[in-house]
Amino acid sequence: MRKLAILLIFTMLCSWNLLSEEEPEPAVAKLKRIKLSEFSDPLPVWETDRVRLPFRFAGNLILVQVKTDSLVGDFILDTGAPHLVLNKTYFRNYPMYGEIMAAGITGSAGTGSQTRVGKLDFGGLHFDNVDADVVSLGHLESQRGTKILGLIGLNLLKKLELTIDFDEGTLEFVRINRQGDAVDRLMQKPDSLAMELRMTGDFRLIYLNGSVGGKMLQFCLDTGAETNVLHSELNNKVMQQVKLLRTANVSGSGAKKSEALIGRLNLLTMSCGDYSALTTSVMNISALREVYEESIDGILGMDFLYRHGKMLINMNKGKVFLWKRAE
């Protein structure tokens, strides 16, 4: 019997008034929690060894135009999602092969389904027969004012090397060899400005270590999260590093309301350098920590990544490179 591993992904999607230094304004945000199945990693089919694709932003999220079997539209590049997620609004007619079993730590009832997309085409690079979860992303696209077909999750990026150039607005996919190195080594070699980070954990998601208030913490690097998140139950020495600014005015789509505090993280130290004044949400992510097979203390979202001009992800090598933003 197939073992269904169930993951809970929290993704915090906030947009901030970046111009306001004094008080960041969470304009629109979402927290999504998806119970996802475990799928195999899809194999890329290449037309050339290197494929460059421009992307757009919706708020602070990365929108990539992708052709599916019958649709062309935008997907969010979401390294915080383990695999492909489709928006139910547009994929309702696909044959569903089984409801996701009720699960989660609370024993809640499942509402998502699984299906398979015949072709996922990035233009010069495509994937065949990709398994996906199907959930409603309606709230997300309503708030962004843009059509969102789904989320490009991390397992689509495992058999290749990806560079995200935030300044240029481009994604560059590069074929890798059996050793996990880019086949086009000469062009792909990170230059002297690149800072290397080693991934920790099981590589199911991108886990990175960082230190706050003298405590070593494990973060999930998540391009689908607009802001950073710190777990509210971390050591007081960690919390002393956060200057709280306000409560986010939160209303859940469910009846239950949760607390979310917005603040500014004074100092985060990573192997690649120090980061100060990071906009950070403080919330209780106990549920997330329990179901992750890795213990995570927080999420590093786009608010962290925007400090860099470029990022390279090589899941096969367990490496992330970050470039300082060009002055």
Added chain:
Amino acid sequence: MEKGRVIKLALVLMVLSLPFVSVAQTSPQCTVENGKMVIRVPENFTENVLDSLLSDFNLEQKEFRLSLESGNWSYFEKLGWKIKKRNRKGIVLSKEIESSDNNESNFWTWDFKPKTKFELQPGIPFMTEAYGVNRFEKKPGVITLNDSTALFILRGKQDAQQVYLSGSFNNWSVLEEKMTRTDSGWVAVRSMKKGKHLYKFIVDGKWKEDSSNKLRESDGYLGNNSVYYQPNHRFYLKGNLQKETFYVTGSFCNWKEGEIAMTKTSDGWFKHIYIQEGSYQYKFHSGNFWIYDELNPVKADDLAGGFNSVLVLGDGQRFFLEGFENAKQVFLTGSFNDWNEGELQMKRVEGGWALDYVIGPGDHQYKFIVDGSWITDPKNSMLITDDLGNTNSVFIHKPNHTFQLSGFPEAQQVILSGTFNNWAEKGYVMKRVGDTWELAVYLLPGKHQYKFIVDGVWITDPVNPLWEENEHSTGNSIYWQTPE
């Protein structure tokens, strides 16, 4: 420096810093400790700091003051706060930060309600002014070929493999609109609707602004989109070639002087412009020399002993109020003129009052003012109640989408309700046309959710495969209006 002086200096610095230490001690604070949200209010707190803290952290100010005075904190205890009084040290409130888990479903969302609403969506053209003129360097990146066609040019980039044109006009497609290589660069000819458009070039997968275009607006991140207006009007002034510059100005640009420069030709001056549909007055000027458009026979008194020329773009709409023969004055007012009370005076005609007026496309709200009394249009059953509780008549001008519902021959009434009319439960009554219920509305570009109310029963659109879950677990139908 001598040791004694150093000590003195240190003492002075300590004394000077005392007020700051004292402020810090008396400032209320919010922290997270042991997983709890903690509010500390010292006994001698600073009033305005407390007020802003309570506001920032969503604590009811009035109740907080009352509790502070009375010492009775039951209001906050009911909200889950634990209260700890510390003699002479003030009060400490703490509350568990609950887990962000939710038992109701395995996928859910939170909305962090915005304090301010986004009016502009990056990438979707939105006009904040009634007009637009192109501003290019000497070698423009876009040339208007005629009323409905433009030539896009990216100069240079000869070594590029592929160049695409992407913009609001092709829904920012990155894969569809290839440009053609020429001797001097890359070109694309495309049909354009009149109005505002946003665009960029994509050179070998990289976005590129049109460097020849001085009009740009933020793309929502670090870059800019280039802006192009496909014109719908040409101002022309004959002669006057002795002047060095000439400008056109009018009510479409709030009579700003020296803003819209005209181009000199061998026999006069001209300007291509896009102006939104409506009624305007205008003049030409060169410094203090003002002149109306002699080639335009439609003029209006400029209230200074001269004339303004009149420009009407779009189709006139007749507003008519039946009856009220004994009224002395009737005015039309509405969302189209910012509810100005005294601007649009109606004329007495047979059987009532009338005014011919040009307005742009959209769902317009309006009322008549009969001898000072505001009334809705008695002949128009389409009404909408705004957020302030005011009920206004609705006039849909140049609708761009027709909602249809087939069947339901026995139904007495079908109402169209959606995000575009604030989920109105009355007013947007659909009309029976053959065996279909229909209503044409004007929709802004973007996503719209809607439902039909058939004799009081809410239903989704049975023939629309696009729908999504709603908070009532009944679903809303989805329609995407593409930018025009």
